[in-house]
Amino acid sequence: xxxxxxxxxxxxxxxxxxxxxxxxxxxxxxxxxxxxxxxxxxxxxxxxxxxxxxxxxxxxxxxxxxxxxxxxxxxxxxxxxxxxxxxxxxxxxxxxxxxxxxxxxxxxxxxxxxxxxxxxxxxxxxxxxxxxxxxxxxxxxxxxxxxxxxxxxxxxxxxxxxxxxxxxxxxxxxxxxxxxxxxxxxxxxxxxxxxxxxxxxxxxxxxxxxxxxxxxxxxxxxxxxxxxxxxxxxxxxxxxxxxxxxxxxxxxxxxxxxxxxxxxxxxxxxxxxxxxxxxxxxxxxxxxxxxxxxxxxxxxxxxxxxxxxxxxxxxxxxxxxxxxxxxxxxxxxxxxxxxxxxxxxxxxxxxxxxxxxxxxxxxxxxxxxxxxxxxxxxxxxxxxxxxxxxxxxxxxxxxxxxxxxxxxxxxxxxxxxxxxxxxxxxxxxxxxxxxxxxxxxxxxxxxxxxxxxxxxxxxxxxxxxxxxxxxxxxxxxxxxxxxxxxxxxxxxxxxxxxxxxxxxxxxxxxxxxxxxxxxxxxxxxxxxxxxxxxxxxxxxxxx
Amino acid sequence: xxxxxxxxxxxxxxxxxxxxxxxxxxxxxxxxxxxxxxxxxxxxxxxxxxxxxxxxxxxxxxxxxxxxxxxxxxxxxxxxxxxxxxxxxxxxxxxxxxxxxxxxxxxxxxxxxxxxxxxxxxxxxxxxxxxxxxxxxxxxxxxxxxxxxxxxxxxxxxxxxxxxxxxxxxxxxxxxxxxxxxxxxxxxxxxxxxxxxxxxxxxxxxxxxxxxxxxxxxxxxxxxxxxxxxxxxxxxxxxxxxxxxxxxxxxxxxxxxxxxxxxxxxxxxxxxxxxxxxxxxxxxxxxxxxxxxxxxxxxxxxxxxxxxxxxxxxxxxxxxxxxxxxxxxxxxxxxxxxxxx
Numbered sequence: 001x002x003x004x005x006x007x008x009x010x011x012x013x014x015x016x017x018x019x020x021x022x023x024x025x026x027x028x029x030x031x032x033x034x035x036x037x038x039x040x041x042x043x044x045x046x047x048x049x050x051x052x053x054x055x056x057x058x059x060x061x062x063x064x065x066x067x068x069x070x071x072x073x074x075x076x077x078x079x080x081x082x083x084x085x086x087x088x089x090x091x092x093x094x095x096x097x098x099x100x101x102x103x104x105x106x107x108x109x110x111x112x113x114x115x116x117x118x119x120x121x122x123x124x125x126x127x128x129x130x131x132x133x134x135x136x137x138x139x140x141x142x143x144x145x146x147x148x149x150x151x152x153x154x155x156x157x158x159x160x161x162x163x164x165x166x167x168x169x170x171x172x173x174x175x176x177x178x179x180x181x182x183x184x185x186x187x188x189x190x191x192x193x194x195x196x197x198x199x200x201x202x203x204x205x206x207x208x209x210x211x212x213x214x215x216x217x218x219x220x221x222x223x224x225x226x227x228x229x230x231x232x233x234x235x236x237x238x239x240x241x242x243x244x245x246x247x248x249x250x251x252x253x254x255x256x257x258x259x260x261x262x263x264x265x266x267x268x269x270x271x272x273x274x275x276x277x278x279x280x281x282x283x284x285x286x287x288x289x290x291x292x293x294x295x296x297x298x299x300x301x302x303x304x305x306x307x308x309x310x311x312x313x314x315x316x317x318x319x320x321x322x323x324x325x326x327x328x329x330x331x332x333x334x335x336x337x338x339x340x341x342x343x344x345x346x347x348x349x350x351x352x353x354x355x356x357x358x359x360x361x362x363x364x365x366x367x368x369x370x371x372x373x374x375x376x377x378x379x380x381x382x383x384x385x386x387x388x389x390x391x392x393x394x395x396x397x398x399x400x401x402x403x404x405x406x407x408x409x410x411x412x413x414x415x416x417x418x419x420x421x422x423x424x425x426x427x428x429x430x431x432x433x434x435x436x437x438x439x440x441x442x443x444x445x446x447x448x449x450x451x452x453x454x455x456x457x458x459x460x461x462x463x464x465x466x467x468x469x470x471x472x473x474x475x476x477x478x479x480x481x482x483x484x485x486x487x488x489x490x491x492x493x494x495x496x497x498x499x500x501x502x503x504x505x506x507x508x509x510x511x512x513x514x515x516x517x518x519x520x521x522x523x524x525x526x527x528x529x530x531x532x533x534x535x536x537x538x539x540x541x542x543x
Numbered sequence: 544x545x546x547x548x549x550x551x552x553x554x555x556x557x558x559x560x561x562x563x564x565x566x567x568x569x570x571x572x573x574x575x576x577x578x579x580x581x582x583x584x585x586x587x588x589x590x591x592x593x594x595x596x597x598x599x600x601x602x603x604x605x606x607x608x609x610x611x612x613x614x615x616x617x618x619x620x621x622x623x624x625x626x627x628x629x630x631x632x633x634x635x636x637x638x639x640x641x642x643x644x645x646x647x648x649x650x651x652x653x654x655x656x657x658x659x660x661x662x663x664x665x666x667x668x669x670x671x672x673x674x675x676x677x678x679x680x681x682x683x684x685x686x687x688x689x690x691x692x693x694x695x696x697x698x699x700x701x702x703x704x705x706x707x708x709x710x711x712x713x714x715x716x717x718x719x720x721x722x723x724x725x726x727x728x729x730x731x732x733x734x735x736x737x738x739x740x741x742x743x744x745x746x747x748x749x750x751x752x753x754x755x756x757x758x759x760x761x762x763x764x765x766x767x768x769x770x771x772x773x774x775x776x777x778x779x780x781x782x783x784x785x786x787x788x789x790x791x792x793x794x795x796x797x798x799x800x801x802x803x804x805x806x807x808x809x810x811x812x813x814x815x816x817x818x819x820x821x822x823x824x825x826x827x828x829x830x831x832x833x834x835x836x837x838x839x840x841x842x843x844x845x846x847x848x849x850x851x852x853x854x855x856x857x858x859x860x861x862x863x864x865x866x867x868x869x870x871x872x873x874x875x876x877x878x879x880x881x882x883x884x
Contacts, residue, residue, distance in 0.1 A: 037837075038627055045629065047585060120592030121584050128589050177599060190629055203718075206628055206638065207837070208711060208829040237710070239827040243694050247701040247709050405842060408586075409576040428587070438587070447586040 029533040031231035031509070033256045033502075033526070034245050037238035039210055041201065042189035043112065043161035044119040049259075050236060051122075052523030057212050057234060059161035059195035062090055062109070063154060064224045067512070067519050069334055069430040071154045072223035075104065075162060075196075085149025085470045092140040096219045098164040098196045106136035111165035113144070115184055123159040126428060149468040151475050155429035158521060164194040198226045198529045199234055210236045229532035242268075249275055249503060252542055255533065256504040256514075256526075262377070263320060269503035274541055276506035279499040280518045281332040282525055284426045285325050285435070288386070288493035289451035290419065296366040297419045301357040303490045307343045308350035309393050311385060316496055318381045325494035328435060328486050332497070332520055335432030335479040340487050343494075350393050367396035370420040371410075374401045379422045382495070386420075411448045421451040424498060430521050432479040433467050440486065452491040459485070500525065508537035546870075550863060557859040561852065565617075568851045569610050572844045579842045583626035600624075600844070613848070623845030627837055632849045635834060640853065641725025642712060643823070643830035646754070647816040648726075649747050654755035654762060655809055661759070662766025662805065667793060669771045677763060684760025690821035693753035697825065700749060707749055710827045714742045750826045754819055758812035762805050769801040803872050810865035814858040 040046030041054045063071040063079070076090040096104040113134040116124050130150050135143040146153065168185035171192075176183030185194070191204040196219070199212035212234045218226055239245075240258045242265040248254035250272050257269060270277050290297040290306065297303055312324050323331075327340035359366050370386060372379040383399040390397045400418070402410075410416040427434035437444075441460050444450040459482070466478035486492075504514050511531035512518050518525035580596040581588070600623070601609045616623060622632035665677035701709035712727055713719055717739060720730040728747070731740040773779065774797065782792050820832035835850030837843070 040629070047587075120589050120595075124592070125587035125589060177595070187630065205829060206635075207834060208827060237827060239710070239824070241825050241827070243697050243702075244710055244825060244827060247697050250702055251705055253710075405575070405577040405582070405840075408582060409578070412578070412581075444586075449586055 028233065029229070029231045029535055030233050030235065030255070031528055031531060031533055032235040032237065032248075032254050034237045034239055034248075034254060034258045036240050036258060036260055037207060039236065039238065040122070040190070041193060041204065041210065042186060043122065043163060043195075044116045044124065044184070045122045045186065045189075047122040047159075049522060050238075053526050054210060054212075054236065055161050056197070056523045056527050057199040058193040058197045058201065059163070060096070060104075060197050061159075061161055062157050064221065065155075065158050065430060065519055065521055065524055066223060067517065069155070069519070069521065071157075072221075074221050074224060075109075079154075081153075081470065085151065085468065086146045088144045088146070088153055089137075090142050090144075092142065093219075093221075094140055096196055097217060098167070099193065099200045099215060100164065100167055101217075102164060102166060104162060104164075104196050105139050106142040107139075108162055108165045109142045110134045110136045111168070112163045113160065115163065115168070115181075116160070118178055118181070119184055119186070123428070126156040126159055148464075149470060151467055151470050151472070152429045152431050152433055155431055155434075158430065158524070159428065162196065163189070164196070167194040198230075202233065207238055209238060212236075224527070224529060226529040227532060229534065231528050231531065231533045234528050245269070245503075246272075249505070252505065252538055254505075255509055256502050259500045259502055261501070261503070266501060266503060272503075274505060274507035275503050276514070277501060277503050278514045278516055279321060279501045280513060280516050280520065280525065281330060281497060282426065282500050282518070282520050282522050283330050283333045283430065283435075284424055284498035284500070285328075285330045286319070286382075286422070286424050286495035286498060287325075287328075287439070288382075288495060289421045289423060290491055290493070291417055291451055291453055292489075292491050293414060293453045293455070294417070294419055296357070296359040297368065299357045299359055300490060301353045302359055305350045305354035305357065305393060306390065306395070307490055307493055308346050308353060309389050309395075310343070310493060311345045311389050312343065312495075313345070314385055315382065318378050318385075319496045319498065322496040322499050325497050327483050327494055328439060328492065329432040329479075329483060330435075330497040333427055333432050333435070334430060335476045337432075337480040337483045339480075340483055345389070347392060354393055354395075363394050364396065367398050368420060369418040370397050370399045370422075371402040371407065371418040372399060372422055373404055373407060375404045376424075382422060408448050411451055412446045414445075414453050417451050417453065421448075423448065423451070425449060426522060432476070432483070433463065436463050436479065436482055436486075437467065440491070454489075454491060502526075505538070507541055508534045510534075546867070549866070549870075553863050553866065557863070561855055561859065564855045565614070565848065565852055566610065568848045569613060570606065572842075572847045573606060573609070575842060577842045579626055579844055582842050613845075617852075622849040625838065625846040626843045627841050627846065632845045635846065636831065636849060636853060637725070639829055639831045639834045642828060643816065643819065643832055645726035645728060646747065646750055646819065646823075646828060646830060647813060649728075649744075649751040650754040650758075650816065651809075651813050653751055654759040654812065657755070658759040658762030658809075659766055659802070659805060661763035662770065663793070663798070665763060665767040666770030666774070666801070669767075669774065674767070677767065681760040681764045681767075684756045685764070687756065688821075689754050689757055689819070690825060692756045693750065693822045693825045696749045696753055708746050709749060710746075712743060712746055712828065713739065714746070717742065750819075750822050750828055753822050753825075754816065758809070761812065762809055765808055766801060766805045769804055770797060773797055773801050799872055803869055806868055806872070807865055810861045814854070814861040 035050040039050040039054050041058060043055055043059055046055055060075050062074060062076040064074040066072050075092055075096060077093045079090045081088050092106060098104055113131060117128045117131060120128055130146050131144055132147050133145040137143050171185045171188035172182040173187055174182035178184045193201045198215050198218045200215050202213040203211040214232050240260045242261055245257050246268055249269055266277055269275055290303050292298055316322060316324050326342045327337060329336040331338060354360055370383050372383040387397040387399055425439060438449050440454050441463055442455050445453050445455055462482050466475055469475040469478060509532060513525050580593045584593055597603055601612050620633055625632050625635055628635050661677050665674045668674050697709045700707040719727060720734045720736055720739060723730045723733055727743045728740055731743060779792060782796060820836040823830045823833035831850060838846035838850060
């Protein structure tokens with residue numbers, strides 16, 4: 001053996017030995033998942049998927065939704081609403097401790113609401129224009145005064161999380177954009193928590209991961225208790241790279257995947273031994289939004305012709321296992337009307353409608369511009385199918401790949417909005433009114449949530465009236481009427497009800513979400529207090 | 544004295560270039576469609592919140608006024624606030640730059656050593672099967688993007704063989720060392736935590752090699768070509784006729800002049816580590832490239848300009864260093880004399 005070969009072998013041996021040296025491996029109940037970034041753990045800032053999950057771990061809301069989306073006592077043990085619907089009083093449970101040991105009182109709730117509505121970010125839109133004043137009438141009683149009755153207020157409160165007033169005040173930096181409140185502790189709450197939730201921030205490496213550790217002194221509510229097999233630590237990784245997710249799932253370094261993986265990625269994940277796929281609804285729906293003030297989609301018959309011409313059977317194949325939508329509100333959302341017409345492909349009906357359109361004789365002059373989201377590959381398939389289907393009835397379609405930034409920009413003005421845009425939307429509080437409000441009311445017209453440009457004062461009045469109706473049965477009846485009116489107007493194509501999908505380690509973990517029984521509300525679906533992790537079974541798999 | 548004059552002159556030119564770059568990037572970032580304040584706050588944020596943020600960012604002011612505020616802040620070390628991370632851009636750069644620098648350093652070490660060694664081997668065994676093999680590997684390395692290598696390595700070493708980590712900077716259960724440089728391997732060494740040092744090296748291996756493949760192949764090819772070309776020169780023939788051993792000719796007389804083009808390219812490749820964003824994404828590496836890419840996608844104006852400026856400064860510094868090194872290697876350049884050829 002010559003000198004070079006000997007040197008090489010010895011070097012390889014040394015390198016190999018050194019590389020086998022490293023810190024000890026993982027122990028304990030660990031729950032690791034991947035998620036899209038960024039994540040904001042400040043309750044007055046975060047409102048996306050990953051932020052919502054983090055918030056429910058670190059903080060407590062006043063009330064907690066059960067699987068049927070009914071409010072369960074949580075920080076508030078009971079509540080009442082005044083006859084006029086404008087005053088909501090909550091009676092707090094004494095003895096709840098924040099992570100730093102101080103007690104949660106009505107003052108913290110008042111502070112949290114004032115902070116949220118002053119900062120105006122995150123979920124503030126649910127409260128800023130509605131809550132005129134929050135009052136701590138005694139140590140354990142808080143009163144919200146509303147400008148007008150808002151019947152879904154309880155559902156909206158699922159998005160309201162309580163921060164530790166003293167801790168935030170101690171970390172306020174002045175001067176700041178909020179007057180005497182300086183920066184309102186925003187800098188501090190970027191990477192620290194001021195909550196009372198079942199988990200606490202252990203480490204937040206921005207853009208890399210959020211590591212939360214179990215709060216050993218959690219006060220244990222009746223409904224949302226932390227089960228004894230719940231993870232000791234929860235780690236949210238800020239990546240959705242398919243190859244990374246797949247590798248980590250195979251190596252058992254990840255317990256569940258994000259929902260943004262492609263169908264092909266989920267198929268590959270499903271093939272890994274011990275990994276299964278779960279799916280459930282959180283009220284998301286895909287829509288084709290038809291511009292009702294731009295030719296030729298400004299004609300109701302034209303829009304109905306489109307609705308009858310689309311091949312929904314093929315469309316649903318692009319979203320495996322997701323049911324075709326029936327109307328503007330997913331059927332899983334309370335207040336959805338199950339009697340609405342569900343369109344299907346019928347070219348005869350399509351032609352009947354088209355012939356009644358004022359554009360029928362000039363179809364070659366009016367082509368539809370369909371903007372699909374360049375950041376979401378499945379929307380291209382939808383655009384191509386749409387183009388092909390419309391050709392069957394003589395409608396020309398021009399499909400345009402549009403980056404998300406441009407979609408947001410062009411949706412701000414009526415004349416720049418295209419004939420058709422495609423969107424996926426979710427409710428912000430768990431009932432039909434949320435989507436009826438955010439999708440079609442006039443104030444959402446210049447946003448990406450509405451390309452229809454309905455601008456109908458009568459519709460706005462109907463929705464406002466429904467939202468003020470405290471009696472649920474009566475309110476849902478009004479929702480039903482509004483949904484029927486929407487169907488008659490046909491401003492959108494209701495595509496599919498999207499199911500949240502996750503790959504997970506079925507051999508050593510369990511939880512409602514992984515049995516398809518998740519609370520159907522973003523963030524609450526993956527609350528770790530209900531998840532069970534069995535490290536001994538994981539160890540068996542790793543042998 | 545000449546060297547100092549040279550450095551001062553280059554610095555002066557570089558500052559002019561950086562100012563031009565800042566104007567260009569500043570303008571481009573603001574011309575791209577989209578309301579950054581609305582994008583940052585979401586579609587449902589009240590209009591008054593959006594307007595407040597726009598005013599804080601001077602977005603209602605003319606472009607030159609906005610640039611003035613930015614420049615004024617930048618000269619005082621304040622690069623504005625990031626709309627994505629919601630904190631100071633200067634803080635973000637301090638946080639993320641060491642991760643990219645650490646990755647770039649190890650990438651640089653790998654591509655420099657392996658590239659030159661392969662080039663020397665290939666050039667020495669000119670027109671043999673060894674030379675041909677290295678050339679084929681080099682071609683593959685040059686034409687294949689780094690993220691393809693990244694995915695390939697993750698599949699082989701992470702998924703199939705499961706011998707190397709594929710995510711993050713440090714092992715899962717480990718607390719990072721006290722932050723001294725921000726580069727975990729260096730901080731681990733400084734604090735004497737050798738287990739962590741080797742554990743972190745393992746995490747660096749795949750992303751560094753992925754990034755190094757292309758530049759390493761290029762350097763191998765350039766070294767090989769220059770070496771092969773210099774081997775046929777008269778002075779080498781003279782050395783052989785004097786009876787000097789091949790090893791001495793190669794390492795004492797041939798290598799130094801043959802490395803000049805390699806070092807120039809090496810510097811450009813090193814400075815171009817700003818393109819590492821896809822690799823950083825695949826390995827969930829919290830580096831500046833990934834931060835910059837997210838900033839661009841989300842129209843984070845301040846962060847976009849700052850990241851480009853950081854890489855511009857890096858490019859400038861590396862180029863000055865390269866010129867100095869090349870001058871050291873080739874006295875003709877240092878003395879300003881022309882080649883006789």
